[in-house]
Amino acid sequence: PIHGRMAPWPLWTWYYEPLSAVLTEWARVHRCSLKQLMSVSLPFPHDKSVECKEYLACTSGRRVMWCEYDGQHGQTPLGGPD
Secondary structure, rough: OOOOOOOOOOOOOOOOOOOOHHHHHHHHOOOOOEEEEEEOOOOOOOOOOEEEEEEEOOOOOOOEEEEEEOOOOOOOOOOOOO
């Protein structure tokens, strides 16, 4: 639960943070520009259903990026690594 304690039964359930909130926090940790996003090319051939974005200017030297795949859960994108 978001408050850090167990949710009472029978209301117990999973709580998820939105992807955008999690990635913004990682970008802050690595001191990236929160206003600059760039599309990223993958280092292998792939179908057009994969799109990656990256926060720029991270002063920690690390990269904060994510990829989205418009496909079925557990399915490998065409041309992607196994």
